[in-house]
Amino acid sequence: MDFKEVILSRRSVNFFDPEKDVPENLIREMTEMAANSPSSYNLQPWQLIILRDAEEKKKLQQLAFNQPKVSEAPVVFIVLADREGWKAGHPFAEKNFKEKCKEGSAAPDNYEIYIASCQKLYGEDVQKQQAFACKNAGFFAMSLMLAAKSLGVDTHPMDGFDHEGVRKAFRIPDNYWIPLLLAAGYFKSGQTLSPPKWRKTFEEISVRFD
Amino acid sequence: MDFKEVILSRRSVNFFDPEKDVPENLIREMTEMAANSPSSYNLQPWQLIILRDAEEKKKLQQLAFNQPKVSEAPVVFIVLADREGWKAGHPFAEKNFKEKCKEGSAAPDNYEIYIASCQKLYGEDVQKQQAFACKNAGFFAMSLMLAAKSLGVDTHPMDGFDHEGVRKAFRIPDNYWIPLLLAAGYFKSGQTLSPPKWRKTFEEISVRFD
Numbered sequence: 295m296d297f298k299e300v301i302l303s304r305r306s307v308n309f310f311d312p313e314k315d316v317p318e319n320l321i322r323e324m325t326e327m328a329a330n331s332p333s334s335y336n337l338q339p340w341q342l343i344i345l346r347d348a349e350e351k352k353k354l355q356q357l358a359f360n361q362p363k364v365s366e367a368p369v370v371f372i373v374l375a376d377r378e379g380w381k382a383g384h385p386f387a388e389k390n391f392k393e394k395c396k397e398g399s400a401a402p403d404n405y406e407i408y409i410a411s412c413q414k415l416y417g418e419d420v421q422k423q424q425a426f427a428c429k430n431a432g433f434f435a436m437s438l439m440l441a442a443k444s445l446g447v448d449t450h451p452m453d454g455f456d457h458e459g460v461r462k463a464f465r466i467p468d469n470y471w472i473p474l475l476l477a478a479g480y481f482k483s484g485q486t487l488s489p490p491k492w493r494k495t496f497e498e499i500s501v502r503f504d
Numbered sequence: 505m506d507f508k509e510v511i512l513s514r515r516s517v518n519f520f521d522p523e524k525d526v527p528e529n530l531i532r533e534m535t536e537m538a539a540n541s542p543s544s545y546n547l548q549p550w551q552l553i554i555l556r557d558a559e560e561k562k563k564l565q566q567l568a569f570n571q572p573k574v575s576e577a578p579v580v581f582i583v584l585a586d587r588e589g590w591k592a593g594h595p596f597a598e599k600n601f602k603e604k605c606k607e608g609s610a611a612p613d614n615y616e617i618y619i620a621s622c623q624k625l626y627g628e629d630v631q632k633q634q635a636f637a638c639k640n641a642g643f644f645a646m647s648l649m650l651a652a653k654s655l656g657v658d659t660h661p662m663d664g665f666d667h668e669g670v671r672k673a674f675r676i677p678d679n680y681w682i683p684l685l686l687a688a689g690y691f692k693s694g695q696t697l698s699p700p701k702w703r704k705t706f707e708e709i710s711v712r713f714d
Contacts (some may be wrong), residue, residue, distance in 0.1 A: 342711070
């Protein structure tokens with residue numbers, strides 16, 4: 295599917311066909327495509343909890359203002375942003391350093407410098423940790439929505455949910471922020487998709503402060 | 505260009521040809537494609553400062569660990585994430601409500617509810633404000649990188665810079681976080697692109713905590 299068609303036709307869909315499942319191989323394929331997203335120092339501080347089970351989706355729906363799409367969509371992702379994905383001892387921060395050594399972009403002797411610069415850029419304070427986690431998870435989630443669309447799968451990103459309630463219900467550790475839930479499935483036939491919503495123009499996006 | 509080709513061939517490029525400019529119409533086209541990204545309540549809390557001027561890029565380079573690509577790339581975006589883009593009185597929060605009324609997804613009587621729910625979801629505390637700004641700007645920036653690639657333009661997202669220094673140098677108001685700088689241009693011929701870096705597998709991305 296053509297890129298421009300994907301980016302212009304992706305819509306946040308409200309009505310999913312509960313009878314039309316998304317095969318597991320497509321979930322894998324869209325996730326693997328999205329995994330190519332860039333990230334700070336290639337730390338990839340994102341994870342997905344993938345829900346298909348009706349009872350689990352019901353539990354999530356109750357924590358998401360009871361939005362029907364949470365249980366109607368065959369698959370719902372809880373997207374996680376790891377605020378500690380830069381830390382010494384973190385499995386992926388450690389793996390990243392080992393892989394960098396293998397790739398030749400770091401040398402084993404540089405471990406202390408690697409950890410110190412991660413700490414400085416991403417861990418210095420709560421604001422930097424939150425920005426690190428959410429920006430990178432935003433890259434990943436955007437790629438996931440577009441990759442889904444390229445495979446014919448519709449999505450809907452949601453942030454109308456009880457953040458701490460979802461954390462508790464799915465036993466999500468404190469190092470994660472939950473930047474969004476993402477429903478995935480197929481638009482229900484017979485429903486009408488509302489026209490695209492307004493978007494900022496180029497002139498509204500581009501700014502100067504001098 | 506095919507979507508899968510775009511997402512798999514996008515690379516963070518280190519060497520830009522300083523002689524090969526990116527025409528203004530392509531900058532506009534990639535920005536307008538990226539403007540279709542979804543956002544929390546459609547608030548679109550993103551802005552771009554677009555730098556082309558050699559002196560301005562030099563000033564930015566000095567605040568970005570002196571990375572040569574900041575001045576070698578013909579265009580550098582300072583991506584801004586608006587932590588107050590949900591607030592009563594904010595130009596785009598106000599415009600968004602008016603547009604929602606026109607679109608029929610809100611009624612003028614619901615203004616108080618609109619502002620209260622924005623406040624609850626995005627403004628309740630500093631963590632939520634930062635997550636709101638950076639996640640949405642992450643969506644937009646990811647789309648911008650992919651849209652650029654689809655037009656044959658290479659990019660490089662950077663977070664190695666002095667955040668407060670850049671704020672000061674470009675007089676960026678406090679409501680914005682700067683989640684990344686993004687260099688855009690064309691890969692310099694004669695340079696070698698390093699092989700793609702490691703990425704998490706599907707099994708590494710998918711988690712459960714029960």
